[in-house]
Amino acid sequence: MLSGPLVVAASFLYLGLLFAIAYWADRRADSGRSVISNPTVYALSLAVYCTAWTYYGSVGRAAATGIGFLPIYLGPTLAATLWVFVLLKMVRISKSQRITSIADFISSRYGKSHLLGGLVTVIAVVGVLPYIALQLKAISSSFTILIHYPDVLLPGVADTLPVWQDTAFYIALLLAAFTILFGTRHLDASERHEGMVAAIAFESIVKLVALTAVGVFITFGLYDGFGDVVYQAQQAGHLKTRLVPEGSADIWLSFSLLSALAVLMLPRQFQVAVVENSGENQLRRAIWLFPLYLLLTNIFVLPIALAGQLEFAGIGVDADTYVLTLPIAHQQQWLALFSYIGGLSAATGMVIVETIALSTMVCNDLVMPGLLRRWRNQAPSMDLSRILLLVRRGAIFVVLMLGYSYFRLAGEAYALVAIGLISFAAVAQFAPVMIGGLYWRGGTREGALAGLSAGFLVWTYTLLLPSFAKSGWLARDFLDLGPFGIALLKPQALFGLEGFDEISHCLFWSLTLNIGAYLIVSSLRAPNAEETTQATRFVDAMKHDRPMVAGLWRGSAEVTDLVSLAGRFLGEDRARESFAEYYTNVRNLDKDAELPADAETVHFAETLLAGAIGSASARVMVASVVQEEPLGLDEVMDILDEASQIRAYSHELEIKSRELEAATAKLKAANVKLLELDHMKDDFMSSVTHELRTPLTSIRAFSEILWDDPEIDLEERKRFLGIIVSETERLTRLVNQVLDLAKIESGHAIWTSSDVDLSEVVRQSIDASEQLIIDRGGELQLNIPDHPAIVSADRDRLMQVMLNLLSNAAKFMAKDSGRVEVRLQRQQNMYKVTVIDNGKGIPEKLQPIIFQKFRQGIEGSANPMGTGLGLPISREIIEHFGGRLSVKSTPEKGAIFSFVLPCGECGADAASDKSGQEAES
Amino acid sequence: MRQSKLLRQRLVVIFLIGVLLLFSPLIALPDRPQLLFGLPLLYLYLFGVWLLLILAMAWVVRGKANE
Numbered sequence A: 001m002l003s004g005p006l007v008v009a010a011s012f013l014y015l016g017l018l019f020a021i022a023y024w025a026d027r028r029a030d031s032g033r034s035v036i037s038n039p040t041v042y043a044l045s046l047a048v049y050c051t052a053w054t055y056y057g058s059v060g061r062a063a064a065t066g067i068g069f070l071p072i073y074l075g076p077t078l079a080a081t082l083w084v085f086v087l088l089k090m091v092r093i094s095k096s097q098r099i100t101s102i103a104d105f106i107s108s109r110y111g112k113s114h115l116l117g118g119l120v121t122v123i124a125v126v127g128v129l130p131y132i133a134l135q136l137k138a139i140s141s142s143f144t145i146l147i148h149y150p151d152v153l154l155p156g157v158a159d160t161l162p163v164w165q166d167t168a169f170y171i172a173l174l175l176a177a178f179t180i181l182f183g184t185r186h187l188d189a190s191e192r193h194e195g196m197v198a199a200i201a202f203e204s205i206v207k208l209v210a211l212t213a214v215g216v217f218i219t220f221g222l223y224d225g226f227g228d229v230v231y232q233a234q235q236a237g238h239l240k241t242r243l244v245p246e247g248s249a250d251i252w253l254s255f256s257l258l259s260a261l262a263v264l265m266l267p268r269q270f271q272v273a274v275v276e277n278s279g280e281n282q283l284r285r286a287i288w289l290f291p292l293y294l295l296l297t298n299i300f301v302l303p304i305a306l307a308g309q310l311e312f313a314g315i316g317v318d319a320d321t322y323v324l325t326l327p328i329a330h331q332q333q334w335l336a337l338f339s340y341i342g343g344l345s346a347a348t349g350m351v352i353v354e355t356i357a358l359s360t361m362v363c364n365d366l367v368m369p370g371l372l373r374r375w376r377n378q379a380p381s382m383d384l385s386r387i388l389l390l391v392r393r394g395a396i397f398v399v400l401m402l403g404y405s406y407f408r409l410a411g412e413a414y415a416l417v418a419i420g421l422i423s424f425a426a427v428a429q430f431a432p433v434m435i436g437g438l439y440w441r442g443g444t445r446e447g448a449l450a451g452l453s454a455g456f457l458v459w460t461y462t463l464l465l466p467s468f469a470k471s472g473w474l475a476r477d478f479l480d481l482g483p484f485g486i487a488l489l490k491p492q493a494l495f496g497l498e499g500f501d502e503i504s505h506c507l508f509w510s511l512t513l514n515i516g517a518y519l520i521v522s523s524l525r526a527p528n529a530e531e532t533t534q535a536t537r538f539v540d541a542m543k544h545d546r547p548m549v550a551g552l553w554r555g556s557a558e559v560t561d562l563v564s565l566a567g568r569f570l571g572e573d574r575a576r577e578s579f580a581e582y583y584t585n586v587r588n589l590d591k592d593a594e595l596p597a598d599a600e601t602v603h604f605a606e607t608l609l610a611g612a613i614g615s616a617s618a619r620v621m622v623a624s625v626v627q628e629e630p631l632g633l634d635e636v637m638d639i640l641d642e643a644s645q646i647r648a649y650s651h652e653l654e655i656k657s658r659e660l661e662a663a664t665a666k667l668k669a670a671n672v673k674l675l676e677l678d679h680m681k682d683d684f685m686s687s688v689t690h691e692l693r694t695p696l697t698s699i700r701a702f703s704e705i706l707w708d709d710p711e712i713d714l715e716e717r718k719r720f721l722g723i724i725v726s727e728t729e730r731l732t733r734l735v736n737q738v739l740d741l742a743k744i745e746s747g748h749a750i751w752t753s754s755d756v757d758l759s760e761v762v763r764q765s766i767d768a769s770e771q772l773i774i775d776r777g778g779e780l781q782l783n784i785p786d787h788p789a790i791v792s793a794d795r796d797r798l799m800q801v802m803l804n805l806l807s808n809a810a811k812f813m814a815k816d817s818g819r820v821e822v823r824l825q826r827q828q829n830m831y832k833v834t835v836i837d838n839g840k841g842i843p844e845k846l847q848p849i850i851f852q853k854f855r856q857g858i859e860g861s862a863n864p865m866g867t868g869l870g871l872p873i874s875r876e877i878i879e880h881f882g883g884r885l886s887v888k889s890t891p892e893k894g895a896i897f898s899f900v901l902p903c904g905e906c907g908a909d910a911a912s913d914k915s916g917q918e919a920e921s
Numbered sequence B: 001m002r003q004s005k006l007l008r009q010r011l012v013v014i015f016l017i018g019v020l021l022l023f024s025p026l027i028a029l030p031d032r033p034q035l036l037f038g039l040p041l042l043y044l045y046l047f048g049v050w051l052l053l054i055l056a057m058a059w060v061v062r063g064k065a066n067e
Helices: A004-030 A039-049 A057-069 A071-081 A086-097 A102-109 A114-147 A167-183 A194-222 A226-235 A249-265 A267-275 A282-298 A301-311 A319-329 A333-378 A384-410 A419-427 A430-439 A445-470 A502-522 A529-539 A559-570 A572-586 A599-613 A615-625 A633-708 A714-746 A758-775 A795-812 A870-880 A909-920 B005-023 B041-065
Strands: A754-757 A778-783 A790-793 A818-827 A830-837 A884-889 A895-902
Touching (some): A004 A114, A004 A167, A004 A194, A004 A333, A039 A267, A039 A282, A039 A333, A057 A071, A057 A301, A057 A319, A057 B041, A071 A249, A071 A282, A071 B005, A086 A102, A086 A267, A086 A282, A086 A430, A102 A114, A102 A333, A102 A430, A102 A445, A102 A615, A114 A167, A114 A333, A114 A384, A114 A419, A114 A445, A114 A615, A167 A194, A167 A333, A194 A301, A194 A319, A194 A333, A226 A301, A249 A267, A249 A419, A249 A430, A249 A502, A249 B005, A267 A333, A301 A319, A319 A333, A333 A384, A384 A599, A419 A445, A419 A502, A430 A445, A430 A502, A430 A529, A529 A633, A559 A572, A559 A599, A559 A615, A572 A599, A633 A714, A714 A870, A754 A758, A758 A778, A758 A795, A758 A818, A790 A795, A790 A895, A795 A830, A795 A895, A870 A884
Parallel strands (some): A778 A818
Antiparallel strands (some): A830 A895, A884 A895
């Protein structure tokens, strides 16, 4: 059922589907919902790296060399890990400088040189055009094979159809139409081609699914899984030699290196990875998703290759076609058709993107400079935007037709079928100047020219011409014997370097001479002002978000001139809009403000134009409408130095101001504390003086009375003198206590710590106070164990505390039926001493107050002899030794004063008990 | 893409590991005609290392996206 018309219809239907997808994606982008801003779509678009050469050729390589098809995919996988450095920088630079192609990138970097851009374009076209032809050839061959279903077509039997019957020709025309429609929508070539990228991403899915479908069919349909295929192949003798990487490690290495470079340097890769990038965040997913795609694509390659060898053993079917001929051989017509569509996908994807990339370069870097040179003298003021579009579209058409012609002319020639790696080697010549341009400031225009020329020449001599010779287009003499018989100059064994395959050999020589010439010629002179400016913009692109831009230009210009210049290439409305946006968004000015164009505006105009016609041409055009005073190198260096100094200073300033803030905060906190302490000191001073004054007043008063009246009787005299004595005692006590407290609080008190028997201290203090209590009509109750209670403390101080507590109890116990109870108990790791009286008690509100200095609880109620310092001092003492002093009291029910001390013999546990005490009291 | 130094360092490490496993003499080790699980040893090794590298890259990049 599979016939010519059906296949043709399927092909055109598929292309129609592509058109539809591209149209849909463009419409969505116009309404603001971009499809290609999705990182997965971006990663899939990178898979345009896998062309028909992957789809068909991987199996061919696997059949011939075993694992030798892998380096082409392993290289890019490893390169992807470094993309966060290289690709990210390229994307950032290209977005800010509106780079439209790889030629533009290189020419812009080295001083916006037309010559350099032109050279890069020539190398790209020469290197890649045959690769495009190969895709068309694949389409044509696969079509021919398919329509011969159910016979399996052998190579050599394929009759090449005349052009007007050749489907590939019509497909090429359709592809030209597609590319023109979806690739030249904007005048600004640095803008994204939403529809095209969406179509490419779709194609990546199709080719992966098709290849996997064929793989699954073969592995699990024809055989019983991977193991079965391998086993059978091994039995038939196909397997044993399949595992060694093609005999030498250097091929493994050099092919990987080559592919790692090509995955960014190929014009189509630069186009999708850099120009079509929607945002730096897309790189995140692409870094691993793209290698994953490569891995998935290659899973079934080996089984297919082995199955093909088993199937067609001895028949001589071209291994490159196994992906198609195996389904055919097993009567799977729909699978075969699907496989053909997969191959068509792979080929058309490559052709579309590569054509866009090449035509942009041809237009901006070959044609436009020529046109501009003609017009510089005439300065036509007509609308150049239409001419621009025309040139672009013409370039697309010409590139495709050239590709097709090459395919027709070359046929089965070596120069076509082996072109894959040869193309890689050609674009690899861009790598030194690109990478050097990203990280080294020293490259000059001449250096880049020298490097590229040297690399290109070596490539031509060691790869391109030999491929012509192997195709029979040139005499083989120069290949086998060297030119003019000079053996040392044999193209594929230069200077006697023998024993390498042609690709590794070329790679070595071309990169060596490329890098060498680049470095040496760049060192012949220092970079000039323009090169230095661009070098800074490129090399420092990651250092600041808004790269320091203007200030590197001096001159005068009128904004209207710039706007009209831009209008000539981008269309008037577009130009006006862009400028207005620039004023409001970037410069925060009123969009109608009248300004002379300053350096920043000129730079903006140049960048705007660069998107349309390339950096070098944009430079030329802008220079023609402004009066520029070219900056000398010294001035440029001064400005750059100043800028970098300013940056360094402002960074330092930031650090300093942060430190200052921290210091201020600390000072504020310290100040607050000081004020607090000051307050406390004032309070203390006033309290103390008040307390001292009271007894002094009494002493004075009574002393004066005695002095004034010598006739006073003895009883009175004794009474007054008694008061004076006790007030003096009180004063002494007060002063001692104040001193004591001050010493304790300032940390100057002398504490001695030793093992003290708490029960003995308690008993002693009771002995001392007993009389006082009895005198007041009270009763004393004791509850003290007999055994010793050792604590680590100062004995005198403990006595002080006990006396204080007991005297308080005595003072406040109930009149006439006063009772004081003293208890000593052990609680876990502590000893607790409790003094209970049955006085009036202390209301809850006042309980914390009594421990404050000079406070005595209910004001004025009980104890005119007290100082108000006893309890605070006791508390300090107890707390110093790791204990707690507290009170429990209910009004009318007396007061319970208790303190706990860690027991001395408990040893290590004592220290950790501090927290236990907090919980306990 | 906000990149932390750590992310970049980790990717360089993965790169170096990949170079070591795939492009140093280490690759001669699995290069034997034996089969493992019915598949050529070298094949398994290469695809295994490949997959591990990809997973490592995915993990490193994802991990940083949540910061």
